[in-house]
Amino acid sequence: xxxxxxxxxxxxxxxxxxxxxxxxxxxxxxxxxxxxxxxxxxxxxxxxxxxxxxxxxxxxxxxxxxxxxxxxxxxxxxxxxxxxxxxxxxxxxxxxxxxxxxxxxxxxxxxxxxxxxxxxxxxxxxxxxxxxxxxxxxxxxxxxxxxxxxxxxxxxxxxxxxxxxxxxxxxxxxxxxxxxxxxxxxxxxxxxxxxxxxxxxxxxxxxxxxxxxxxxxxxxxxxxxxxxxxxxxxxxxxxxxxxxxxxx
Amino acid sequence: xxxxxxxxxxxxxxxxxxxxxxxxxxxxxxxxxxxxxxxxxxxxxxxxxxxxxxxxxxxxxxxxxxxxxxxxxx
Amino acid sequence: xxxxxxxxxxxxxxxxxxxxxxxxxxxxxxxxxxxxxxxxxxxxxxxxxxxxxxxxxxxxxxxxxxxxxxxxxxxxxxxxxxxxxxxxxxxxxxxxxxxxxxxxxxxxxxxxxxxxxxxxxxxxxxxxxxxxxxxxxxxxxxxxxxxxxxxxxxxxxxxxxxxxxxxxxxxxxxxxxxxxxxxxxxxxxxxxxxxxxxxxxxxxxxxxxxxxxxxxxxxxxxxxxxxxxxxxxxxxxxxxxxxxxxxxxxxxxxxxxxxxxxxxxxxxxxxxxxxxxxxxxxxxxxxxxxxxxxxxxxxxxxxxxxxxxxxxxxxxxxxxxxxxxxxxxxxxxxxxxxxxxxxxxxxxxxxxx
Numbered sequence: 001x002x003x004x005x006x007x008x009x010x011x012x013x014x015x016x017x018x019x020x021x022x023x024x025x026x027x028x029x030x031x032x033x034x035x036x037x038x039x040x041x042x043x044x045x046x047x048x049x050x051x052x053x054x055x056x057x058x059x060x061x062x063x064x065x066x067x068x069x070x071x072x073x074x075x076x077x078x079x080x081x082x083x084x085x086x087x088x089x090x091x092x093x094x095x096x097x098x099x100x101x102x103x104x105x106x107x108x109x110x111x112x113x114x115x116x117x118x119x120x121x122x123x124x125x126x127x128x129x130x131x132x133x134x135x136x137x138x139x140x141x142x143x144x145x146x147x148x149x150x151x152x153x154x155x156x157x158x159x160x161x162x163x164x165x166x167x168x169x170x171x172x173x174x175x176x177x178x179x180x181x182x183x184x185x186x187x188x189x190x191x192x193x194x195x196x197x198x199x200x201x202x203x204x205x206x207x208x209x210x211x212x213x214x215x216x217x218x219x220x221x222x223x224x225x226x227x228x229x230x231x232x233x234x235x236x237x238x239x240x241x242x243x244x245x246x247x248x
Numbered sequence: 249x250x251x252x253x254x255x256x257x258x259x260x261x262x263x264x265x266x267x268x269x270x271x272x273x274x275x276x277x278x279x280x281x282x283x284x285x286x287x288x289x290x291x292x293x294x295x296x297x298x299x300x301x302x303x304x305x306x307x308x309x310x311x312x313x314x315x316x317x318x319x320x321x322x
Numbered sequence: 323x324x325x326x327x328x329x330x331x332x333x334x335x336x337x338x339x340x341x342x343x344x345x346x347x348x349x350x351x352x353x354x355x356x357x358x359x360x361x362x363x364x365x366x367x368x369x370x371x372x373x374x375x376x377x378x379x380x381x382x383x384x385x386x387x388x389x390x391x392x393x394x395x396x397x398x399x400x401x402x403x404x405x406x407x408x409x410x411x412x413x414x415x416x417x418x419x420x421x422x423x424x425x426x427x428x429x430x431x432x433x434x435x436x437x438x439x440x441x442x443x444x445x446x447x448x449x450x451x452x453x454x455x456x457x458x459x460x461x462x463x464x465x466x467x468x469x470x471x472x473x474x475x476x477x478x479x480x481x482x483x484x485x486x487x488x489x490x491x492x493x494x495x496x497x498x499x500x501x502x503x504x505x506x507x508x509x510x511x512x513x514x515x516x517x518x519x520x521x522x523x524x525x526x527x528x529x530x531x532x533x534x535x536x537x538x539x540x541x542x543x544x545x546x547x548x549x550x551x552x553x554x555x556x557x558x559x560x561x562x563x564x565x566x567x568x569x570x571x572x573x574x575x576x577x578x579x580x581x582x583x584x585x586x587x588x589x590x591x592x593x594x595x596x597x598x599x600x601x602x603x604x605x606x607x608x609x610x611x612x613x614x615x616x617x618x619x620x621x622x623x624x625x626x627x628x629x630x631x632x633x634x635x636x637x638x639x640x641x642x643x644x645x646x647x648x649x650x651x652x653x654x655x656x657x658x659x660x661x662x663x664x665x666x667x668x669x670x671x672x673x674x675x
Contacts, residue, residue, distance in 0.1 A: 041523075042522055042523045042524055043522035043524070044522055045520045045521060045522055047388070054535070055537075057531055057533070061529055062522070062523065062529060063520035063521065063522055063523055063529050063530045063531070064520065064529070064530075064531045064532075064533070065388070065391055065520055065531075065532050065533065066533040066534070066535055067384065067387075067388075068384060068387075068410050068411065068414050071380070071381070071384035071387075071411075074376065074380075074381040074382075074384035074385050074388070075384045075385065075387055075388035075391075076388060077348075077374070077381075077385050077388065078346070078348060078384065078385035078386060078387060078388025078389040078390075078391075078396070079388040079389065079391065079392055079520070079521075080388075081346060081348075081372045081374060081385070081389065082345060082346050082372055082389045082392055082394040082396070083392045083394070083521050085522075086392075086521045086522045087522065103377055103378060103380075103381065104377070104380075104381050104384070107376075107377040107381065111374075
């Protein structure tokens with residue numbers, strides 16, 4: 001028998017504690033696969049966020065830090081500037097990266113900081129019970145938009161890759177999704193390019209991963225992936241938004 | 249024949265994503281209960297599994313620990 | 323050592339930090355200390371070290387936090403409103419047990435305030451500012467020479483205790499020019515990445531996780547005990563103060579920083595009038611030199627505390643005196659600097675009481 005797929009060694013033996021069907025675990029796994037495949041695991045520092053994935057350091061076995069909410073890109077900048085030979089990545093949710101952390105994210109990108117961000121977009125603040133996030137869709141019901149998000153009250157969702165791709169600092173910006181095997185495979189390719197951008201010191205790299213939150217969307221895991229296809233991907237299209245020479 | 253899909257039952261949370269995505273319908277939620285109270289998935293039809301690995305790709309908990317493909321000697 | 327330079331305080335701080343082995347500066351412009359980041363921006367690249375102007379003080383302190391987690395000597399400088407923004411970072415740094423140095427050139431507040439010197443961040447620096455049960459070591463120089471000397475101590479103490487050290491100055495100490503002689507350069511080639519640092523596991527048997535978090539209260543209590551034990555050691559071993567003409571003093575004035583140097587003139591004036599006044603000048607505001615004040619309470623008639631604030635260190639003086647003798651106060655607010663004569667006049671109001 002030939003092994004086609006095997007859980008990578010960068011994944012620890014701790015059972016993942018995310019909700020059933022939450023795609024954080026898929027994101028963790030493809031990141032871990034790449035760290036192993038690209039020989040990066042022992043050089044890597046991951047800056048974890050405040051959010052459901054604050055516990056991520058239990059599951060991916062690298063040197064790890066937890067940043068204050070939103071500050072991961074600033075913390076990663078501090079590490080990478082003084083220790084450029086380390087492989088430094090942040091893993092952040094939508095509230096962390098695009099709400100409280102938007103300044104730190106934009107400026108790390110603007111500076112072309114040689115760090116990589118994996119950005120989990122599940123359209124709400126999961127850890128705290130499902131409040132509106134910058135990526136919540138118009139009409140989407142959350143615990144702080146019980147009547148559905150209304151543009152006249154709460155404005156419009158942020159398209160982070162599209163925004164960052166207008167800047168010169170980023171080397172690679174993409175959006176993938178974790179709702180089906182094809183997208184997961186594509187998302188892993190995007191993250192590989194992002195990691196390559198850091199290895200080649202080409203600038204900032206970010207991959208947004210459209211993800212599910214069955215608990216706060218009040219759906220089953222299967223209904224959640226169907227919602228991604230039906231409602232989320234038309235608003236947040238997949239693809240590569242910026243890729244400089246060396247990572248195309 | 250050896251199992252083509254190795255399930256780590258203790259990690260499974262019965263989310264059903266693998267059962268949903270399997271193109272050959274060889275996976276199902278079992279009657280067993282793991283120590284966390286979930287019904288883990290089982291590969292009940294090894295012969296018809298095509299080792300596509302979709303179950304491994306979509307599993308968020310590393311409960312699909314390994315996917316194997318038989319090698320045929322020519 | 324040996325060369326005497328005439329330097330502005332805000333630049334002397336930077337040069338001293340560099341000689342003390344600061345390898346990274348992350349900061350943001352704010353009056354009255356802009357000369358400091360500008361000085362770093364010129365000198366750090368000359369030495370192949372890191373300088374980065376951050377997008378805000380919030381970002382700056384988190385960059386410091388990241389660099390600190392690699393065990394690299396990192397420093398930021400700011401002033402009161404910017405320090406307020408950094409408080410979140412201070413709390414995180416404290417419970418992660420990583421070293422760094424922060425300089426606060428205090429200015430008038432609250433709010434946007436003004437750009438004149440003040441001492442109104444004593445509470446913020448010594449009692450917290452950020453959330454939770456934590457402390458930083460707080461050092462308050464009173465001359466440009468002392469600013470330069472204490473920068474070396476700041477980095478040593480930070481590394482020794484894996485703690486943040488706050489160097490508390492004010493706009494006056496930053497802007498004044500005085501002769502300064504720097505200590506010898508620290509040999510940065512001898513610096514090694516500590517075993518606990520997060521730089522990638524490399525050859526280590528275990529990975530390192532540096533966090534300020536434990537979801538279980540029992541775990542967080544243990545983390546807090548680590549901090550409390552550290553602070554107890556610091557209170558035991560790192561108290562610094564100066565006593566000026568206290569040996570025969572009938573009255574004790576307590577003051578720190580800029581006001582303390584003004585008080586030295588007040589004491590000269592007082593002694594000419596036959597008043598035996600002395601100064602107790604805390605150099606470490608945390609750990610506070612409570613024992614020396616407690617001891618002197620037996621000898622003096624009263625204490626007179628004077629600060630450029632509403633009475634902040636006053637509370638620590640009162641706690642140390644513990645009711646044995648009266649503790650009087652004179653303060654100026656909003657960035658006003660008192661004169662030596664003014665302090666003497668206010669002091670004399672309490673005589674014969």
